[in-house]
Amino acid sequence: MKNIGQLPKELKRHEQAMSGIFSHADLAHLMGVSYGSTLQHRISVLVKNGYLQKAQRGWYHTPDATLEDLAVRLNPHGYVSLTSALARRGVIGTKPSGVVELVTHKGRPGEMNTSLGVIRVHVHKRVLHFGFEQVKGMPLATPEKGVIDCCYFHLRGVRLPFQFSSDVNWGLLNRGTIEEMLLPYQNPKFCKFVSNLLEDAYGD
Secondary structure: OOOHHHHHHHHHHHHOOOOOEEEHHHHHHHHOOOOOHHHHHHHHHHHHOOOOEEEEOOEEEOOOOOHHHHHHHHOOOOEEOHHHHHHHHOOOOOOOOOEEEEEEOOOOOEEEEEOOEEEEEEEOOHHHOOOEEEEOOEEEEOHHHHHHHHHHHHOOOOOOOOOHHHHOOHHHOOHHHHHHHOOOOOOHHHHHHHHHHHHHHHOO
16 A cells, blocks of 8 residues: 555656546556545545546546546547547637547447536447547547548437538548548448538539
8 A cells, every 4th residue: 555645646657658547446556455445535635635636436537637538538449530530630620618529339329527528429330430540649530530420420410510511621631531431331321421522522
């Protein structure tokens, strides 16, 4: 069991590797204690002194952690996409503050309210789970996959805070890549919707 006075240094030492996000199990291991009143007391001390903040039940974060970091830790099979990815990539200028959009092939869709903001989880089939890369340790949709995900979930009722025709910088996207990424999608209505967008953006 580590001395309680050592805990801030221990947190700092592991902060980068954990992206500032710690579960109960992470903290128990870091502190060298098992679950119970001792663990809760030590967590309470760290929270009271500003070293940790409670994100949601069973999860805590350091002051410098981001909502994207939290979303990925809570959904390890997901990647950041839709408006969150397009705004980060510079494809659109509109991004709702305090919200991150994440796509996964496991679990259920829905919203998670946390101390850092809202995490919106969208679920698709495993065969459609591609088109993302690690950017500074975060799985982020490529610009082309971000647009495809927006189209896919838009047709399933997700409201988008931008217009495809006027707010998307199509010059940053590769039409051929988008068309290639459409191949695994078996829905003719969806493929036609995307094809029409590409025709409007690039011409025939």
